[in-house]
Amino acid sequence: MCVMRAVVVREFGGPEALELAEVARPEPGAGGVRVRVEAAGVNPVDAVTRAGVLAGAGLMARREVTGIGWDVAGVVDAVGPGVTGFAPGQRVIGLRDRLDVDLGTYADFAVLDAAALAPVPDGLAPHEAATLPLNGLTALQALDLLDLPAGATLLVTGAAGAVGGFAVELAALRGLRVVALAGQGDEALVRGFGAEWFVPRDVPDPAAAVRELVPGGVDGAVDAALLGVRALGAVRGRGAFVAVAGGSEPVGLRGIRVANVWITADGPALAHLARLAADGRLSLRVADTLPLARAAEAHERLAKGGLRGRLVLTP
Structure with missing residues (x-):
């Protein structure tokens, strides 16, 4: 079994509930794409997921391990059956908006539906691109x-x-x-x-x-x-x-x-936004980048407020 690192929650709570664990590397099923994560944006929805708000509202099932993270920028690592338009080695950004899967984008690898991904134009660095999807x-x-x-x-x-x-x-x-x-x-x-x-x-x-x-x-x-x-x-x-x-x-x-x-992943719309950003018509603001192991610190800073731009985690 191939393993990877992922930030997960076993018991809902504050930032201290975030754990960097070794888990099985996910495999892309039909219509799925596995992305080697280069950057993952940190958003308020990640904090409410960690705290159990989404599970408490019935928006996601309670599970033994809950992955965190919606935004991702990285490189296609593998594609599942039926995927066209994406190939290994391609730079992409995407939005993991499905709450019925175990792992999020705070990880070494993430699997998303192909329809939730968009190619990254030249000129956008991964940590910048990861602030765009959500x-x-x-x-x-x-x-x-x-x-x-x-x-x-x-x-x-x-x-x-x-x-x-x-x-x-x-x-x-x-x-x-x-x-x-x-x-x-x-x-x-x-x-x-x-x-x-x-x-x-x-x-x-x-x-x-x-x-x-x-x-x-x-x-x-x-x-x-x-x-x-x-x-x-x-x-x-x-x-x-x-x-x-x-x-x-x-x-x-x-x-x-x-x-x-209520946000919906949309690859073509995301591709349009990425092109606007690459052309300098849409501002991508990065407050800071931190390694994946410091996810709890990122959530503490998010809770304090006052950020202009997004915090970004990098594996």
Whole structure:
């Protein structure tokens, strides 16, 4: 039996529950691709998985060993039956969005569905590319749910964060006029992403502040900061509102169309995002890189907050 290292949880808990263990190297089944991991992004969903929140909510089965990690960048190591378009030696990025498998991307190798992978364009380093899948696809799919035309106005809360930053940049590329809500010190950052207006996140009434800038309210909102009803008031009647998964999905008052974006792996969409990043039109922000053995430290730093960019683990 071939073995590898993987970060797993045997008992749900805090960062100390993360264990670097030797496990059987997974084999790709039909439609699967085994990736030799070069970098794995560290995301809040990894922390809630570790803590048992997903299992407690019935979103994943309780098992003896739970793997951690969704984002991956690496090199194709082997392909399963029926896979076309990927071959050993090819550089890829991907999103492991299946919760019914034992291991995650915090590992030496990871197996993903071929449909969840995309080739990596030249010019993107693995530790940079690993910050893109989960947050980039979440932002893209949130904007797709809103379905706003060019020239429409959009509020993005948490605009300096990983999802929010991508949402501002992608919205600007679509010709949307963006109001960015973020920390006072992040105004230059979010304007650099393409925001036309800025609202400090500590204002007493975010909706009123947005309406001062856009009379009548914005056409839509991406609520990456999980403000819920406090952001809904900024949206005009019969507008659109998308809450990021885990956030409060408010009642669609005043005819507002409300949805919650639950991430879905999408290889072609990820390839599009990767090309935008390689062309310098989408910003990939790495807060720091740490070896796989320091996964617990990465989760401690994630819990403290204040990061600009993603922490990345490297085997």
